[in-house]
Amino acid sequence: MENSRIEKLVIIGSGPAGLTAAIYAARGSLNPLVVAGREAGGQLVLTTDVDDFPGFPEGIQGPDLMNKMRKQAERFNTRFISEDVISVNLKERPFKIKTESLILNSNSLILATGASAMWLGLESEQRLRGKGVSACAVCDGFFFKDKVVAVVGGGDTAMREVNYLSKLCKKVIVVHRRDKLRAQPALQELVKSKPNVEFVLNSEVVEVLGEEKVTGVRIKNIQDGQTRELEAEGLFIAIGHKPNTDFLKGQLELDEKGYIVVENETHTKIPGVFVAGDAADPRYRQAVTAAGAGCKAAFDVEEYLEHMKLPTEGNGI
Numbered sequence: 001m002e003n004s005r006i007e008k009l010v011i012i013g014s015g016p017a018g019l020t021a022a023i024y025a026a027r028g029s030l031n032p033l034v035v036a037g038r039e040a041g042g043q044l045v046l047t048t049d050v051d052d053f054p055g056f057p058e059g060i061q062g063p064d065l066m067n068k069m070r071k072q073a074e075r076f077n078t079r080f081i082s083e084d085v086i087s088v089n090l091k092e093r094p095f096k097i098k099t100e101s102l103i104l105n106s107n108s109l110i111l112a113t114g115a116s117a118m119w120l121g122l123e124s125e126q127r128l129r130g131k132g133v134s135a136c137a138v139c140d141g142f143f144f145k146d147k148v149v150a151v152v153g154g155g156d157t158a159m160r161e162v163n164y165l166s167k168l169c170k171k172v173i174v175v176h177r178r179d180k181l182r183a184q185p186a187l188q189e190l191v192k193s194k195p196n197v198e199f200v201l202n203s204e205v206v207e208v209l210g211e212e213k214v215t216g217v218r219i220k221n222i223q224d225g226q227t228r229e230l231e232a233e234g235l236f237i238a239i240g241h242k243p244n245t246d247f248l249k250g251q252l253e254l255d256e257k258g259y260i261v262v263e264n265e266t267h268t269k270i271p272g273v274f275v276a277g278d279a280a281d282p283r284y285r286q287a288v289t290a291a292g293a294g295c296k297a298a299f300d301v302e303e304y305l306e307h308m309k310l311p312t313e314g315n316g317i
Helices: 016-027 042-046 062-075 123-127 137-144 156-166 185-192 287-306
Strands: 002-007 010-012 033-035 079-081 085-089 095-099 103-106 109-111 115-117 148-152 171-175 197-200 203-209 216-221 227-231 234-237 241-243 273-275
Touching (some): 010 095, 016 109, 042 062, 137 234, 156 185, 171 203, 185 197, 273 287
Parallel strands (some): 010 109
Antiparallel strands (some): 203 216
């Protein structure tokens, strides 16, 4: 069903970037409509302790933070659609956004679609997903209480997973391809202080072992090619993220990894289309930087719309 209303602003995504943009846009009288997605809230809903978002001296749970941000946006009458975006048409004006049941028209657009966890690409990994293989410690960690698990990765994402799992599991084995971790020093120090965390460097997982459930992993040493098996009842993949931008191919310029190409902070090459958060940020990928980008995008949209003077019509959603 195509909605007859021409929105001032549609925001695609409901993580820190999208919700912050919504808060600022709503306060700026832009009456934003957020296409939140079926899995609303972004990566923070898969995160447990958030200790680096300002304003929470005791820390806060990721889902709680996102719930508070959404309620704040709703306080200023932001509207939400809990559907995924199927496609967009950015070559016509107003822009068209097709969701699972609607076609929306909008004079401006903020893309805040974030990024999703990447997998190793092993047949055994996919076969055992949900049977011991996971990409979310906060989602599945409870099932491995007092058990031995392995975590693949050496960046911030991996170390946060390790920190969470170390509180539940008997032992956490970190498998990383490089000879040293890539995570920020504070996170490295945190996990290295855990007595039940073991590091296996210069190694990669080549097979997940088990038939009905994970029983271990086969790893290969990068330097000498030797393989060996490690016993583990769970495997958590934390090797990075892929931007959620597939629906933009052919509509907007993306780099070789799929990240949205930006010009001047939040602008894309298409006037009226703006971006905020991890969909355009392969470097920082932090909730606070995403929120800051959402704020900037809302201001940039407001400035853009001031020069348009286009009418809206219909009753809206």
